[in-house]
Amino acid sequence: MIVDERVLSEAFVPSEVVHRHEEISLLSEAVEPLVSGGRADPAFCFGPTGVGKTCIARYTMDRLTEKRPAIRVAYVNCWQAYTRYRVLYSLLETVDRAYDVHRSTAKDELFGRLRSADDAPIVAILDEVDQLEESAVLYDIHRLPHVSVVLVANREEELFARFDDRVRSRFRAGTRVSFDRYGADELVAILAERARQGLEPDSVSDRQLRRIADAAAGDARVAIGILRSAATRASGRGADHLTDELLDAAIPDARRAIRRKTLENLPDHQRILYDVIDEHGEIDPGGLYEAYENRVETPKTRRTVRNYLTKMAHYDLVEAVGENRGRTYQVIEPNARERTH
DNA sequence: AATCCACGGGAACAGCAGGCAG
DNA sequence: CTGCCTGCTGTTCCCGTGGATT
Structure with a gap:
């Protein structure tokens, strides 16, 4: 029943995008100078999860390289590459200059390599850029005339709050493209297109697509996930x-x-922390550490646990309620609506 | 007023991977 | 191959800040 599994995967970039034409043309305009050999101002994609930011950024850059094949597009996910070193490494990797770069290459060496890779323009898509721990790397990249950036994040205010002053002022200019949640009709159209490409004809009805769309509440990632999960189950039991x-x-x-x-x-260790918080529902920092300490053979220090907790709060897994003394932690339920991540 | 508790920045440290000389 | 060196990363130590609490 499944014809092409990739079409139902999260990373799939469709060759034709349903909706989002306005966003695409805004973004294309922003990077247009690159076609004529100029430099593009930074571009931003803002919006909640599952609204197509990453997809559109990739799609638009694909179209850009069709116009000018010399342009190299580097995609960096800042969840994984959250240090300066990793971002630079990841950029070099996609630009193909990482051949003899190794773990012990100095940061400045990496940067120098990127600087000398200026024979063709580079577009760096930095996804989830609000996860970046050292925003200064953005300043470094910005100084390179042959590198243009597309920054993808959830909310503008939170992103800029994390920047240091130099970065903030550099990136104040630039094109902002904001993405709203999909309406149910739009989601149905997206799902129909994926089903057409990825599934046998007539394996899913319009009414069922509508149901999926309603359940996904504007989040295309969830919608496609539901379709994929249902289709996988169906083909697992031989249904058509x-x-x-x-x-x-x-x-x-x-x-x-x-x-x-x-x-x-x-x-x-972070899993255990999560479990403890989950089991207690709500727990104060002292009690949390105590429970954690009893559950592992070699507990990390309090300080490290604090690091973990801030990290997990970033993942939207847990939430700290209250300030200072009366603070408690609790898990964030996955189906919590309208998360502010 | 003194103490407690929690937080988070920054420096120091340890572990590790890979390069390189012998 | 071995041992030393370099430099990133995760962890820990130290500490100042600030709001409770006694």
Whole structure:
């Protein structure tokens, strides 16, 4: 029943984008100078999760390289590359200058390499850029005349709050493209297109697509996740179309699956912290550390645990309620609506 | 007023991977 | 191959800040 699994995956960039034409043309305009050999101002994509920011950024840059093939596009996800070193490394990697770069290459060496890779313009898409711990790397990149950046993040205010002063002033100019949540009709159109490309004809009805769209509440990632999960189950039992029962199972699944995946990727100690918080529902920092301490053989220090907790709060896994003395921690439920991440 | 508790920045430190000389 | 060196990363130590609490 599934024809092409990639079409239903999260990283898939469709060759034709449904909706978002306005956003695409704004973004294309911003990078247009590159076509004629100029330099583009920084561009920003802002919006909540699952509204197509990353997808559109990639799509638009793909179209750009069609116009001018010499342009190299580097995609960097700042969840993984959150230090200056990793960002530079990741950029070099996609630009193909990472050949003999190794772990022990000095940062300035990496930067120098990127600087000398100026035979063709580079567009750096920095995804989830609000996860960057050293925003100064943006300033470094900005100084390179042959590198243009597209920054992808959730909210402008929070992003700029994390910047240091130099970066803030440098990036004040630039094109902002903001993405709103999809309406149900738009989601249905997106799903229909994915189903057309990824599934056998008639394996899912319009009414079912509508149901998925409603359940996803404007989040295309969740919507596609539901479709994928339902389709996988269906083909697992040899069915040639989706049944409503399969959908019933897939809908609550999709959000939880995303959560489970992030939890699985969490290092052990952080997982345990999460579990403790989850079991208690609400717990004060002292009690949390105590419980954690009893559960592992070699506990990390309090300071390290604080680092973990701030990190986990960033992932939107846990939440600190209150200030100073009366502070407590609790988990954020995956189905919490309208998260402010 | 003194003490407690929590937070987070910054410096120091340890572990590790890879380069390189012998 | 071995041992030393370099430099990133994660962890810890130290400490100032600020709001409770006694």
